[in-house]
Amino acid sequence: MISRRTFTSSAAASVGALAGAGAAESQTLTSLSPPVSQVQSEFLYYDDPVAEFRADFRMGRDLVEDQGSTITWYHWMVFLIPGDRRPEPLMRYEGIEYSYFRHLGNSNYRIHAHNVSFARDLKTNKFTDTVVNPITGETCEVPVSLLLHDPGTIGGPIGFRNMTGGGRVQEVYRQFRREDNLIKCDSVRSAPPDWPATHIENSCKWVPIDEFANETITSLPVHFCGHYAFEYYAWLNMPKEPGAPGSDGHLTGFWDGKKLNSPQEIPREMLDRMEREYPELLEPRWSEFDTPIPFEI
């Protein structure tokens, strides 16, 4: 039934069942229709913005007393939205975000992070260093996506302040919801003031309600999906002249993944490559904190 180019057979029972399609034919096929159970869907509200921020921080990072770090791992697909013709899927990335943060007191956290993503071909799923631009037809070289220059933020109950933003507070949209046995949190993040015009990022993350309710857990094991709209990569060589095909367009990315407990949990193939090519990015870059904060907290 399945050929698994990279599928390891450690979960023998499950894998056996996956591969054993023929067996089902002698069984009774059924839709899974347990007794009707109406979905419990509620919006959740906090009286205290500090408690709301802290709950968000438990999900997104780790509600540490002093300092901590969080790694998330994800797949994401990039789409070209040229504006004047049908959008096209472009490529897949597999990546991590490694964030590290210090509590400055009063629920203000200084946060720095770096991201590394390796391109994968959408058809073969193998790591690749070229991609065909579906609008221009050009074969483009794809660099490893390294985000190493995020200036950092101060996250707190009043919003977030970019370290390069003069202390101005940007609001964060967040909405907690309950969906049956899950707590979900929708969030929308806008861009630093000097970023390109087309940039917005939103996500939905979730965790089982019993883990959320256990307040001794400071870092909740969330899963997430998200989306962002952003400017063309320079390496795509998209036409810039007004009126040229695709010149008014942009990219979008859609990701899904989970929070990890350690860099050692990064999947084998990606971890191997990280260890070979970017071992220094498998650790927090605490040196980022040497730069003084240019405004009053």
Add this chain to the structure above:
Amino acid sequence: MFSRRNFVTSTAAVGALAGAGGAQAQTLTSLEPPISQVQSDFLYFDDPVEEFRQHLRIERDLVEDEGETITWYHWIVFMIPGDRRPEPLMRYEGIEYSYFRHLGNNNYRIHAHNLSFARDLKTNKFTDTVVNPITGETCEVPVSLLLTDPGTIASPIGFRNIAGDGSVQDVFRQFRREDNLIKLDSVRSAPPDWPATHIENSCQWVDIDLFANETITSLPVHFCGHYAFENYPWLNMPEGKGHLSGFWDGKKINSPREIPREMLDRLEREYPELLHPRWEDFEKPVPFEI
């Protein structure tokens, strides 16, 4: 800790949610079980028929004759104006009700309708107006009703729009394993006569043990997805001024009675006919050879 405008306090977990003070006397800890490397694999099918059938189990129901599937979701709409920062616009809560017949040889004729009620992004209440953040205009928001989808023929070779000439559109699908989940990435392009800016993708997932149980024809998936689409006419945007994007999350449900209370109440009052499959859509002949 919480004020819950409509949070029902029926479970122990809810009690714990509300009891923030208790944690202070306990030892706080990051949840760090023994290191367990994520098992992440791409899955491939030798047989495209088998791959299609697995997709149908996830997205709908691998019925022998005919069946139906309801999904329920929240989705947030964003404006991407192109020349300034994008802005969140509104939330919808909606359903897709699809109904399908097996025409033989793994060709499924699928029809569907969608209905979404607008919610204000700040109050979360149902609303019939929204402020366009680009123009500042307060716009009337109709209930989002998609009732004229012409339907498709889905099969292992791709899908054919019933309003088209029978030409086959490819579907991108990629199965993956992530620890104890089977995930399915898919990308769907638009019917031939739809606007230029339209693409839809999603990620659906289900526990691996349920996926492996092939007696289950309709898998209880959760999903998130995104689509890019043209500005709504009611936004009164200047022509050519950017587009919208929508991001949704939700789950497959077993019956219309599983739609959450507030939405189901409204559906029963205002659109009771949309709580049933519209089998009459199948009366129109398919205009090409299957």
